[in-house]
Amino acid sequence: MAVYTDVLCPFCGCICDDIVVEVGEDGKITKVRGACAIGRSKIMGHDRMESPAIREDGELRDCSYDEAIKRAAEILADARRPLLYGWSSTVCETDRVGVELAVEIGAIIDNTASVCHGPSILAIQDVGLPSCTLGQIRNRADIVIYWGSNPVFAHPNHMKRYSYLSKGRFTPGGKKDRKMVVVDVRETKSAKLADLFVKVRPGGDFLVFSALRAILQGHEDVVPDEVAGVEKKDLLSLAEMIKNANFIITFFGMGVTHSGARHNNIVNAIEFTRAAHLHTKATIMPMRGHYNVNGFNQVCTWLLGYPFSIDLSQGYPWYNPGETGAVDVLVHGECDAALIISSDPASHFPADAVRHLARIPVIQIDPYPNPTTEFADVVIPSAICGVEAEGSVYRMDSVPLRVRKIVDSKFMADEEIIRRILEEVRAIKEKEGE
Amino acid sequence: MAELLIKNGVVFDPINGVKGEKMDICIRDGKIVESLHDEHSAKVIDASGCVVMPGGVDAHAHIAGGKVNAGRLLRPEDGRRGLEPKRGVCKPCTGYSVPNTWATGYRYAKMGYTFVMEPAMPPLTARHTHEELVDTPIIDKAALPLIDNNWMTLQYVRDENYEMLSAYVAWMIRATRGYGIKIVNPGGTEAWGFAKNCGLDDPVPHWDVTPADIIRALAHANERYEMPHSIHVHGNMLGHPGNYETTLRTFDVVKGISASMQRQTMHTTHIQFFCYGGTSWKDFESKADEIAKYVNENEHITIDLGSIILGDTTTMTADGPMEYTLYRLTGRKWTNHDVELETGAGIVPFLYSSRNPVHSVQWTIGLELALLLKNPWKVVLSTDHPNAGPFIGYPILISMLMSKKRRDEVMKEVHPAVFDRSSLASIDRELDFHEIAIITRASAAKILGLHNHGKGHLGVGADADVAIYGISHEESDAGAVQRAFLNAKYTIKRGEIVVKDGEIVATPEGRTFYVEPECEESLMNEVMKDIERMFKEYYTVSLSNYPVQDVYTPHPYVIRAPMSG
Numbered sequence: 001m002a003v004y005t006d007v008l009c010p011f012c013g014c015i016c017d018d019i020v021v022e023v024g025e026d027g028k029i030t031k032v033r034g035a036c037a038i039g040r041s042k043i044m045g046h047d048r049m050e051s052p053a054i055r056e057d058g059e060l061r062d063c064s065y066d067e068a069i070k071r072a073a074e075i076l077a078d079a080r081r082p083l084l085y086g087w088s089s090t091v092c093e094t095d096r097v098g099v100e101l102a103v104e105i106g107a108i109i110d111n112t113a114s115v116c117h118g119p120s121i122l123a124i125q126d127v128g129l130p131s132c133t134l135g136q137i138r139n140r141a142d143i144v145i146y147w148g149s150n151p152v153f154a155h156p157n158h159m160k161r162y163s164y165l166s167k168g169r170f171t172p173g174g175k176k177d178r179k180m181v182v183v184d185v186r187e188t189k190s191a192k193l194a195d196l197f198v199k200v201r202p203g204g205d206f207l208v209f210s211a212l213r214a215i216l217q218g219h220e221d222v223v224p225d226e227v228a229g230v231e232k233k234d235l236l237s238l239a240e241m242i243k244n245a246n247f248i249i250t251f252f253g254m255g256v257t258h259s260g261a262r263h264n265n266i267v268n269a270i271e272f273t274r275a276a277h278l279h280t281k282a283t284i285m286p287m288r289g290h291y292n293v294n295g296f297n298q299v300c301t302w303l304l305g306y307p308f309s310i311d312l313s314q315g316y317p318w319y320n321p322g323e324t325g326a327v328d329v330l331v332h333g334e335c336d337a338a339l340i341i342s343s344d345p346a347s348h349f350p351a352d353a354v355r356h357l358a359r360i361p362v363i364q365i366d367p368y369p370n371p372t373t374e375f376a377d378v379v380i381p382s383a384i385c386g387v388e389a390e391g392s393v394y395r396m397d398s399v400p401l402r403v404r405k406i407v408d409s410k411f412m413a414d415e416e417i418i419r420r421i422l423e424e425v426r427a428i429k430e431k432e433g434e
Numbered sequence: 435m436a437e438l439l440i441k442n443g444v445v446f447d448p449i450n451g452v453k454g455e456k457m458d459i460c461i462r463d464g465k466i467v468e469s470l471h472d473e474h475s476a477k478v479i480d481a482s483g484c485v486v487m488p489g490g491v492d493a494h495a496h497i498a499g500g501k502v503n504a505g506r507l508l509r510p511e512d513g514r515r516g517l518e519p520k521r522g523v524c525k526p527c528t529g530y531s532v533p534n535t536w537a538t539g540y541r542y543a544k545m546g547y548t549f550v551m552e553p554a555m556p557p558l559t560a561r562h563t564h565e566e567l568v569d570t571p572i573i574d575k576a577a578l579p580l581i582d583n584n585w586m587t588l589q590y591v592r593d594e595n596y597e598m599l600s601a602y603v604a605w606m607i608r609a610t611r612g613y614g615i616k617i618v619n620p621g622g623t624e625a626w627g628f629a630k631n632c633g634l635d636d637p638v639p640h641w642d643v644t645p646a647d648i649i650r651a652l653a654h655a656n657e658r659y660e661m662p663h664s665i666h667v668h669g670n671m672l673g674h675p676g677n678y679e680t681t682l683r684t685f686d687v688v689k690g691i692s693a694s695m696q697r698q699t700m701h702t703t704h705i706q707f708f709c710y711g712g713t714s715w716k717d718f719e720s721k722a723d724e725i726a727k728y729v730n731e732n733e734h735i736t737i738d739l740g741s742i743i744l745g746d747t748t749t750m751t752a753d754g755p756m757e758y759t760l761y762r763l764t765g766r767k768w769t770n771h772d773v774e775l776e777t778g779a780g781i782v783p784f785l786y787s788s789r790n791p792v793h794s795v796q797w798t799i800g801l802e803l804a805l806l807l808k809n810p811w812k813v814v815l816s817t818d819h820p821n822a823g824p825f826i827g828y829p830i831l832i833s834m835l836m837s838k839k840r841r842d843e844v845m846k847e848v849h850p851a852v853f854d855r856s857s858l859a860s861i862d863r864e865l866d867f868h869e870i871a872i873i874t875r876a877s878a879a880k881i882l883g884l885h886n887h888g889k890g891h892l893g894v895g896a897d898a899d900v901a902i903y904g905i906s907h908e909e910s911d912a913g914a915v916q917r918a919f920l921n922a923k924y925t926i927k928r929g930e931i932v933v934k935d936g937e938i939v940a941t942p943e944g945r946t947f948y949v950e951p952e953c954e955e956s957l958m959n960e961v962m963k964d965i966e967r968m969f970k971e972y973y974t975v976s977l978s979n980y981p982v983q984d985v986y987t988p989h990p991y992v993i994r995a996p997m998s999g
Contacts, residue, residue, distance in 0.1 A: 006976040128767035135774025281629040305513035305528025315519030400561040
């Protein structure tokens, strides 16, 4: 039996890096310690796609990697407006080759951020992001706000490792030295743990941010007695808490990015942070979901200048989310082929987008089958990054880490699959004399 | 490997004392050689009527890493200012002040530059810096880790435990695959963790040390090894009116410390931002003359300019409190990213306007300094890219430094405050090609200690990094100078032609240079105990996942730095 320590978890944006993994004589993982339930399940592995396959007469027929990769390359080389989508649950090495593929074929390349924290990125481009790494929270934060996010379920180790329950230099007492605030539309399990729960009427976050901004900037007189279901006196006492704090952090989630005013919510959340900074150290951070959703945004930004939703059809990167996002080009019926890697648009995209996706040739690369597999024309199973393949990943706070390969696998790594597709595409184009 | 002969060019190779001589350069296997084996089969470049120099060396430009990428993400509007479609061997380009990595490599190569120092690598995110450096084509590069606001540094300085400090510094430079010690607002960036700042002689909150203590201790730690470079310092109070006095006192902090190598003991970077007189923006004035006087009279200091390019740019620095001040001043968008136990970062877009009296005076300062310093070997041309302007503005600066006429023309265009609050108008000096070759390659290579590793000169055995500019050595027209330095006629990187007639023709991968200080094992074992405790109690990553792995430097050039005798 082999024991691996300080293993990194390829599940959420927390990327816990103190996991212990035991591997039996047969090369199978037998035990995972220190991970949350979801992380453990991810590392232990479950129901894999067993073989590459190509759809013929409506049925998937098993084939070799060579055949599937060749077919995938033919589809992409043939397409006039291909979409390359997903990229968040794989390593940066894959994303880099993906960008090269997109440049080669003039594709639209986009990742899951466009249906997740995409609005947060748009807000950052409006006003910036006063933030920090998670260790600053661990060592300094005396007020931790979770706004529209439910870490108990979505990021189970977040509080323990990085925030409310962790202990640090200026917070040696852990939660005794901190106050936790949860702002949400319902009393979530996270809210039950909080020192203060602020219940906001659905869609009312924008107003509450505005009210807090006004108070923090000395204009409490303009705030009405009640704002989106929150009483003014509660807002005043929250503002007072903030003013007297040494360091505050607001972690925000999908509850804010995808309700009502969308990216304007986040602009206001950041403006609230700036207002709080007039009194104390104030920071804010999106609770990124997939372990490497941030990594794709980083890679895309350094290679192409923009973080997601990039159209390369003109030979240069064109960035205009709302026009160049995956959902946009699908809903508009623009794209005529799609490569989907490590994600499941069939489950998460609007119905109109999924309908179009089902009509066009789809290549899927993933360790696991999911609803997208139901209509994929080429499926290519891959190794699980962080368990069967190594590479760079970026934590929610942009700390870069290297996930490891723990066990051997019969499956090909994402990076190699994409690289081989790229080589095949180049070979086809060369033959065509382009 | 094929041989290459550069014939009939007028060569400026200051390190070897070659001052505008017509001579041939022979190249084989990526190196400069005495003579060719076979002149007939060698490829020949006729450089008649051209100026030939070693490849340019940039001692200070923020081109890669978390902060640079956060700047790109923050400013899609900047991305659109530099769009170029893929073409030939080139990938697509974006960005003006924050170009993508491909554009960074291509644009430097087109200017004849072949080495760039990324001067601010947060240790915790060193992997990110290296990933971007790997994706920056053509040029060789290195990065300086920020070690000054680090809790372990502060602890050892407070305890006056300088032996342990030197071991820690060695560990950190190795763990990050860094090149030396970078200092940015020592103490102040740590204080910024709780939204405070501090001056050179103020105690750092919670630490009972002063920034001066930190600088002095790190200078000593650096000189314990045969480090190619000295400490690289961005001091306290950057950008504040009246800060020149702090700057002069900062120079004095390391006076008397002896260097382990033949070089300065402190490189003070983007000095333009540290030369300010006055008590507020109202009576703001240039004190370039005071700074130049000190540097002229003292041998332990070198500088780079941080000269302003008028127009819009993106400021970014580990000096978090300074960026906050800039955000409060401009009201523009503001990103901040403090890094646990180590450092921070701030980013704010900024417009240097020719209509603004302060910006106009700032613009004069970099030029004043370059012209007031008697010894060009003490100064490197820089814009602190992108803080004072993007690196593609270097040819503009070169043309200004070479032409009094050009300076006078621009001074008429900017705010008239420049005539009262700066001495630029009264300076007649014009640099020649030889002096330009010094401040754009030779002095940078010497200050960084790279001349011992084949950079910055064309002597036998040097890397065959050569820039050929399509301009006569007798040309004095500023416009011609600017055009020539923006698009080299040829750039040769390790013997390979990468630029021809101003176009990229090949995109080889560059190397990453890093230094390995060699510390005694017993001391290192001792310091590891403290490092382990620090990771357990305060960091959010495990120690074993912290050091940069081999894969992030696929083309390494390693410089050993033994203990100094």
